[in-house]
Amino acid sequence: MTPLEFLSLWTPVWLPLAMAPLVYLLRRFEIVAALLTAAVLLFSSVLFWTHPPPPATFLGRVLVLERAPRVLLIALGFWMAIGALYAARISQGWSLFPFWLLLFSLFNAAFMFQEFVMRVVILKIAWLGAILLVQSGTTASTRAATRLLIVAVIALPPLLAADLLATRIQADSSLLELAPLAGVGFGVGFSLLLAVVPFHAWLPQVAEDGPPLVAAWFVAAFGTAYLMLLVELVRAMPWLLIEGRGLDMLRAAGVLLIVGGGVLAFVETHLGRMWAYSVLVDTGYILLAIRFGPFIGMEAAWLAIIARFVALILSGAALATIRHRAMSLHLDELPGSASRVPLSFLGLLSGGLSFLGIPLSPGFPGHWIVLRQLFPVEARLGGALLLATLLGTLGYVRALNAGLQTAPPERLVTIEAEPISVTVLLLLLVIVASLIGLAPQVIAPLVRFIGMG
Amino acid sequence: MLETALRFLVALTSEQVVVGLAITAAVVAVAVDWRLVLLALAVQYFLTSVLLNDYVLVQIAVTKVLVGGFCLLVLYRTGRRVQEAVDALTLPGSWVDREHEALPISAWFRVLALGMWTLGIVAFNARVQFNFLDHRLLSAAYWLGGFGVLAIMLTRNPLKTTAALLTFQNGFEVLFTALEPGLLLLGFLGTANILTALVGAYLTVVRNLPYLEPLQNVQSWDVLSLEPAEPARQEEETR
Numbered sequence: 282m283t284p285l286e287f288l289s290l291w292t293p294v295w296l297p298l299a300m301a302p303l304v305y306l307l308r309r310f311e312i313v314a315a316l317l318t319a320a321v322l323l324f325s326s327v328l329f330w331t332h333p334p335p336p337a338t339f340l341g342r343v344l345v346l347e348r349a350p351r352v353l354l355i356a357l358g359f360w361m362a363i364g365a366l367y368a369a370r371i372s373q374g375w376s377l378f379p380f381w382l383l384l385f386s387l388f389n390a391a392f393m394f395q396e397f398v399m400r401v402v403i404l405k406i407a408w409l410g411a412i413l414l415v416q417s418g419t420t421a422s423t424r425a426a427t428r429l430l431i432v433a434v435i436a437l438p439p440l441l442a443a444d445l446l447a448t449r450i451q452a453d454s455s456l457l458e459l460a461p462l463a464g465v466g467f468g469v470g471f472s473l474l475l476a477v478v479p480f481h482a483w484l485p486q487v488a489e490d491g492p493p494l495v496a497a498w499f500v501a502a503f504g505t506a507y508l509m510l511l512v513e514l515v516r517a518m519p520w521l522l523i524e525g526r527g528l529d530m531l532r533a534a535g536v537l538l539i540v541g542g543g544v545l546a547f548v549e550t551h552l553g554r555m556w557a558y559s560v561l562v563d564t565g566y567i568l569l570a571i572r573f574g575p576f577i578g579m580e581a582a583w584l585a586i587i588a589r590f591v592a593l594i595l596s597g598a599a600l601a602t603i604r605h606r607a608m609s610l611h612l613d614e615l616p617g618s619a620s621r622v623p624l625s626f627l628g629l630l631s632g633g634l635s636f637l638g639i640p641l642s643p644g645f646p647g648h649w650i651v652l653r654q655l656f657p658v659e660a661r662l663g664g665a666l667l668l669a670t671l672l673g674t675l676g677y678v679r680a681l682n683a684g685l686q687t688a689p690p691e692r693l694v695t696i697e698a699e700p701i702s703v704t705v706l707l708l709l710l711v712i713v714a715s716l717i718g719l720a721p722q723v724i725a726p727l728v729r730f731i732g733m734g
Numbered sequence: 735m736l737e738t739a740l741r742f743l744v745a746l747t748s749e750q751v752v753v754g755l756a757i758t759a760a761v762v763a764v765a766v767d768w769r770l771v772l773l774a775l776a777v778q779y780f781l782t783s784v785l786l787n788d789y790v791l792v793q794i795a796v797t798k799v800l801v802g803g804f805c806l807l808v809l810y811r812t813g814r815r816v817q818e819a820v821d822a823l824t825l826p827g828s829w830v831d832r833e834h835e836a837l838p839i840s841a842w843f844r845v846l847a848l849g850m851w852t853l854g855i856v857a858f859n860a861r862v863q864f865n866f867l868d869h870r871l872l873s874a875a876y877w878l879g880g881f882g883v884l885a886i887m888l889t890r891n892p893l894k895t896t897a898a899l900l901t902f903q904n905g906f907e908v909l910f911t912a913l914e915p916g917l918l919l920l921g922f923l924g925t926a927n928i929l930t931a932l933v934g935a936y937l938t939v940v941r942n943l944p945y946l947e948p949l950q951n952v953q954s955w956d957v958l959s960l961e962p963a964e965p966a967r968q969e970e971e972t973r
Binding site: 339340341342398399402403405406409410412413416419423426427430431433434435437438441442445449459 | 864866879883886890892895896899902903905906909910913914917918919922923925926929930933934936937940941
């Protein structure tokens, strides 16, 4: 393959990276930068669909884009394109557009490699770059960014060490007694990166300190990428589930996330943090789904992950609008905001309740499959999870109640209504989310497509 | 003098290097002064390279020093800039004292924590060994990783947190480089280390903007000798 052929076949990988400097120069003209970013991301995504890069080798390592990562990159490209269009109107930090292009290229590169170690190291580099987006030039607090930095560095060694150990066990079955150690390594690494309780503190902090859309993107991009790595790991090394105590760890993590997330969302008084806790509940259901094995479990996991993508862009955009217009996400400062930005509240509820798996929301089918599998064998646990989910829902009811309360006229005047473009975007996303909630079978072919890989 | 120091370091046995690494990591964990922390980190990078020299190609071992040198350069320049900006405010106390106020842990507590942590690492080191791993590398990894975690817990200063994270990462890389000396992977790990230092430096600057902002043009070194603006001084006095 000549260099020119390589470049033409690998356009979706390098194009976002090549366009990032241009977008950086245009960042002051937000509309232009946003449109260019969205166009590049959409173009790359379409190319991934129509002309996926062919297998190649790079410094002795095989580069192939498999089916599930391909779907992730396409979905992420579309997600970020919509987010870029939204951020043109409701700013999420001046560096968002060039950084998104840069980070999208890093994601592409990470999933081209087949080895787990290469993927996690490149994703760590992307994570470090994303920290700057979370800080986004604000000086109020560096807590979220510092926590992200710590998590990025601390999580990598256990993952790489566990992979090294697991590879040796895979090659030499006499080392199988070390499987629990590999399981612990993977468990600690993924717990940190997926914000499993009690390692969850970074996610609510990012939702509080960072721009809301960036927080949503963080979960959509990194959360999904690490969940995908986990799924592929379980598929490639199924012994990790039994000998590596993976089943126990997935169960514990899932339960902790659902119970912890639900309870914390109920008592939370900051809308961003409440949103983050409801995301934790969703992650818990996905981990429980993975535990249920390769057929029903994986189907439920992919259903939940796809629904989560839609819910994240919807709730992230809605949350960003509320913060931009009401100037705060503290519940005691929200009175009157629901009447001024009603569509944003609708979007937040639609997305937030999807994380909790409320019926008719996009997240319901995936959660329902998990509960249906769980109840016949562990009815009490299923009841506890339902109760925690209900508490999380009550948290959103509290938020809506706070927004619907009357506010003094002088306060109402300060809350501007949503811009037309944001209204249209939110409305479209609410319609898409409602369609998936009403007819989840529309995403079934996509789930089967990923599953066949 | 430098040549003598280098000769001394190169002549050390692997066991002595491991002890040296443990001492440098302990200094990173308990020291408060950022210059001392960075000096310990510099020695640590060099010792890491000396240790790895017995297990991998010398070029790969030297790469560690180069990456560490770049990280230290970034952190030193940032630390000096903030220190000079704080000094320019001509208020009592230094930057170190101000950071210490954010998480007031006494020297005795830090030393006590270090002692308990040392006992924990010694016990762990004695119990958890693997046949397929060199015990010296494993010991070095335990000391660096363990004290790196302790250092993270004992500080809120982003600069020192970054030094602690690099210590932790060093501990892992001592082991990983010897087992998986793939050049591409090492290149990515080096990039990740440099990015860690850059992000840490950025967070240090952001956290200390109240000191840096009063200076009219923070890009220029000359402004460090100027008097701060009045509102910033008032804010500082309120703090």
